[in-house]
Amino acid sequence: MAQQEDVFKKLVSHCKEYGFVFPSSEIYDGLGAVYDYGQNGVELKNNIKKYWWDSMTLLNENVVGIDSAIFMHPTIWKASGHVDAFNDPLIDNKDSKKRYRADVLIEEQLAKFEDKINKEVEKAEKKFGEAFDKEQFLSTNPRVLENQEKKDELHARFAKALNDSNLEELRQIILDYEVVCPISGTRNWTDVRQFNLMFSTEMGSTSDGAMKIYLRPETAQGIFVNFLNVQKSGRMKVPFGIAQIGKAFRNEIVARQFIFRMREFEQMEMQFFVRPGEELEWFAKWKEIRLKWHKALGMGDSMYRYHDHEKLAHYANAATDIEFRMPFGFKEVEGIHSRTDFDLGSHEKYSGKKIQYFDPELNQSYVPYVIETSIGVDRMFLSIMAGSFCEEELEGGDTRVVLKLPPALAPIKLAILPLVKKDGLPEMARKIMNELKFEFNCQYDEKDTVGKRYRRQDAIGTPYCVTIDYDSLNDNCVTIRHRDTMEQERVAISALRDIIADKVSVKNLLKKIVE
């Protein structure tokens, strides 16, 4: 674990050193849990967004996009339940004065039981080798069973406390399981209190009677309140979806782990409207499609898992997370929720407007049910960076840091490197770049040795380096070097475009999703 924490620290400094992510307002000592994306970060982020957007709007003829405003009528947040129920249960340690989310402390305790079980499995796997039967081991080993029982017991108690919003019971669980503050090491806890996560501001001047409005904590409500606009103007037929990418704001209390939990972040959400009664079928479909979207990136299937929710929100009848194995454990990157007709129904009630769909096949009107897929751009970014970051030992004792980014997402697709800064090589390099730059983000670099230039490109995840040498002047060939294998091959300049296009195209990723 300590080793993993170390990797995470290195990743955070790598993000800064190579222009991916900077702390916000750094020259004023920063602003908590707010970050800026640098020259490489913004490219990676844009590529993630494009991959998501295209997967939604190109692959599904019944999914269209919108871009709604961040400011919305305040009653929207009454209708959505955020004014009354968008709370985190907080608890303070009286000795360290540190504040924690009570639910997170308990989830960490649950993870401890799971860790113990996994350790037993690992030990037994080593001991029994090929003959190891995991299923049998899990159902018979006394230590596994003991931990499983403890975990189930805690799980049941925790789920009940959450469902009943029983804050005293949450505190009691923390006391009963002897959870200690990682800073002070004590169990001197305050009561658990609810804290609303929405930021508010005022619109209009005070003399006019300013209106308290909120910065949206999710993009979804902009989709719900535009349901009729899009359905009517686009002549959309249920089932259909509306996708949106945009900023969201939450006054997170325990903001840690870099860009995993931010106060200003970006979401990519898609609300899919279906006939009542068909929602669970669509839920299963979107669950599968979304996991394929992640896996198509080639980071390794074992990096992902589903996690069904402990507590279903009052409006949901099914919910799951897609988790990614971050350096600090499996964590939620995306949520998939079956939200019933709660949102549209609630907006109907609060706005007094009829928000229904006339289904010509059924010859009846209804409030559609909703399946939502909701993913954080920043968390996705972090998962990609964490999954790509490698420190490799090379032959001869050298090391290199390489970001093995999925090529379609890499900020720079190819570096163009004249071997020397003279004798016509830079001119030839520029000429190649001038042809390729319309399609690929290229970077020209003529400073330092080629070896050093390769390292710089490895560190930002550039899949290809193209070197122009003296022979190139005569044979119109260049050396192309592959980032992950470091293999080099001699290819004709005229072949470059196709070689690169094949590897870096978003199209090839999209094809994997529909396979």
Ligand code: ATP
């Ligand atoms: P968590 O339990 O981690 O607080 P959540 O369940 O509240 O997350 P949702 O409301 O389902 O999250 O939001 C959907 C997605 O938005 C999440 O899967 C995550 O990727 C992203 N997200 C939510 N909160 C944040 C945040 N504070 N910073 C960055 N991304 C976030």
